[in-house]
Amino acid sequence: MNEYYISYGSGGRMVVYYCPFCGGRTPKSRRGSFFAHVSHEEEARIRHLFVGIRTVTDVLARYGPPDEELDAGSSVRYPERKGAPPRGEVFRHLVYKSLSPVADVFFKVGTSDSVQGTWIAKHVGDKGA
DSSP states (O other): OOOOEEEETTTEEEEOOBOTTTOOBOOOOOGGGTBOOOOHHHHHHHHHHTTTOOBHHHHHHHHOSOSEEEEEEEEEEEOOBTTBOOEEEEEEEEEESSSOSSEEEEEEEOGGGBEEEEEEEOBOOOTTO
């Protein structure tokens, strides 16, 4: 992708835009050539798909069974706070590939089957090759 990073901690990373040795600019990222473009209009349409959806039951009633279900689709780590120890949470994802021509729509399932909607631009391969 012509992207360069400095890794730190447990999984953290910073994007490098300039060479730390010579100060030269790094090559332009090719990320845009690998994924579909999601216009502002399509993003607004996708956001509207999430309106009124609060639980897994809502998702299934409106959109039917997902194209994919990822048991450990994502996770988040919460730091220690006010004396409470750090904790982590793993989220199941319900993935719908046909709700948008340019994005895969995800419903991230949390505790008590509550859901949060998100989307990721579809992978289209390397159009720049």
